[in-house]
Amino acid sequence: MLLTDPAVTADDATSTALLNCLVREVCAPEQQVWPDEAHLVMRLPRAGVVLRAGLTRPPAGPTYRLAPPYEERREEEWIPAPWNRLANLVAGELELATGHPNPEFLAQVDDSHTALTAIVGSRGEPAADRYIGSEQSLVAGHRFHPSPKARQGSPADWLPYAPETGASFRPLWLAVPEHLVAEEGALDAFTALESYGPTVPPNRRLLPVHPWQLSLLADNPVLQRALADGSLLNLGPSELEAVPTSSVRTAYLPDADVFCKFSLDVRITNCVRKNAWYELTGAISLNDLLPPILEKLDATFLAEPAYRTITLPDRRLYEGLGVILRQGIKSLPGTPLLAGALTDPYSTVLADLPALSTLDGAQAWWDAYVAQVAPPVLSAYLDHGVVLEPHLQNVLICVDDDGMPIHAVFRDLEGTKLTAGHWDLSHIPARVAEALTYAPDRGWNRVVYCLLVNHLTEIAAAVADLHPALEQLLWRTARRHFATHEEHPQVRALLAGVPLPAKANLRTRWSRTADRGAAYVPVPNPLAVPRPL
Structure with a gap:
């Protein structure tokens, strides 16, 4: 369930995210951070400023647990440093470090703060369904992103569709003439969804549309003409309820047990969230290629069997009204929970699991968790050349009645890639194949970052928040599950303690680099053991 603690503030969440990024990407790599009793002190070496934050517990792992108060050293005193002051200091340090400004940065941080303020002020009662509650529990968002809740548009536009507020909505149905329909994949998936829709006029097919999506396209003249002349018919809201998941644009329709990945074409956190034409085709290509391999991994990957869109003469409409269907969850074992909700x-999703109520129980829970999540990801890359993207919002963990992990579920074919040179993609259009592949080293960086830095490190820290004595022991337990792949040199390097690649969200936002080209910074490897004498 959601924690309705009035102490949750947009100011604190914004400050924490900014300082987490500053420590990881600037201060720690340049050895400008140190603990001081109950505080963490960090220096901005070029700006000549010293900051400090509270620590909720002593640092024992590779990630600090920062907490208010956030302060700046002025002469001999520590004075409060509000979130907007911290944003300006971070921007100043980055401009001095890189030699170029970024006029968008402070606006993005401000947008995120505005969104957090609206979210905190609009949160309702948590969903009774545990899975839906977990999808809608990410109030603070990415802990290592400078603007984790940046969301294009006014809160009045998107709050009715915000997962963090417990929202639900009814998709609209467009009736599209058959000759204007573009679709690929197992089209019976759409036939099943259409059975929940209104009666379809002759020679037309139904296209589910996100209401926010259609409002964002309302000024498009091609769309306006098509609606005015009856080429497209807006049949109004569906009788199906849709629940926005953590990604905002992907909604779960419980009655139909299907996900609709809509194309909102707005910037959310990092990227403009739309289904580009090559991503529509790419999802179906991967959905055809991967099942024989995914079946060997002893895990579930939620299939994306089909997409549908319209072929009016405007690519913005082809991409903006494209929707990808994704397999539902009702066939999964136990109760699925979003991994991100645990961190x-x-x-309180993690704390509410009975299995973690004792020290021994928490250790057994972690052992089971790593056993379900890590081996499929490693095997996919090392044995099959498949780059899964197992970050906290792309993994569901199925738990039994006591909360013990019993199965891992991966999702999102957009983030799934193939290792270049491992696969023959000559039958796929060149632009689609380009979007589907990573060079081997880049693919490995992505796997290690998502699995270890973004995911398992955060899960371990959350378990250690409940049982602080456990954190170092947790990583000794985790080594066993990585050691089963020790025949691969990449895994031997991990077990030897080489630094891990952490995605540099702060520096990527500053340089305005596309997410695919994001830089990485080295961070400590918790799998490391003491060096032999």
């Missing part, structure tokens, strides 16, 4: 500081 959000304003969620």
Whole structure:
């Protein structure tokens, strides 16, 4: 369930995210950070400023647990440093470090703060369904992103569709003439969804549309003409309820047990969230290629069997009205929970699991968790050349009645890639194949970052928040599950303790680099053991 603690503030969440990024990407690599009793002190070496934050517990792992108060050293005193002051200091340090400004940065941080303020002020009662509650519990968002809740548009536009507020909505149905329909994949998936829709006029097919999506396209003249002349018919809201998941644009329709990945074409956190034409085709290509391999991994990957869109003469409409269907969850064992919900500081999803109530139980829980999540990801890359993207919002963990992990579920074919040179993609259009592949080293960086830095490190820290004595022991347990792949040199390097690649969200936002080209910074490897004498 969601934690309705009035102490949750947009100011604190914004400050924490900024300082987490500053420590990881600037201060720690340049050895400008040190603990001081109950505080962490960090220096901005070029700006000549010293900051400090509270620590909720002594640092024992590779990630600090920062907390208010956030302060700046002025002469001999520590004075409060509000979130907007911290944003300006971070921007100043980055401009001095890189030699170029970024006029968008402070606006993005401000947008995120505005969104957090709206979210905190609009949160309702948590969903009774545990899975839906977990999807809608990410109030603070990415702990290592400078603007984790940046969301294009006014809160009045998107709050009715915000997962963090417990929202639900009814998709609209467009009736599209058959000759204007573009679709690929197992089209019976759409036939099943259409059975929940209104009666379809002759020679037309139904296209589910997100209401926010259609409002964002309302000024498009091609769309306006098509609606005015009856080429497209807006049949109004569906009788199906849709629940926005953590990604905002992907909604779960419980009655139909299907996900609709809509194309909102707005910037959310890092990227403009739309289904580009090559991503529509790419999802179906991967959905055809991967099942024989995914079946060997002893895990589930939620299939994306089909997409549908319209072929009016405007690519913005082809991409903006494209929707990808994704397999539902009702066939999964136990109760699926979003992995990210287990780590959000304003969620009690992890603490509510009975299995973690004791020290021994928490250790056994972690052992089971790593056993379900890590081996499929490693095997996919090392044995099959498949780059999964197992970050906290792309993994569901199925738990039994006591909360013990019993199965891992991976999702999102957009983030799934193939290792270049491992696969023959000559039958796929060149632009689609380009979007589907990573060079081997880049693919490995992505796997290690998502699995270890973004995911398992955060899960371990959340378990250690409940049982502080456990953190170092947790990583000794985790080594066993990585050691089963020790015949691969990449895994031997991990077990030897080489630094891990952490995605540099702060520096990527500053340089305005596309997410695919994001830089990485080295961070300590918790799998390391003491060096032999």
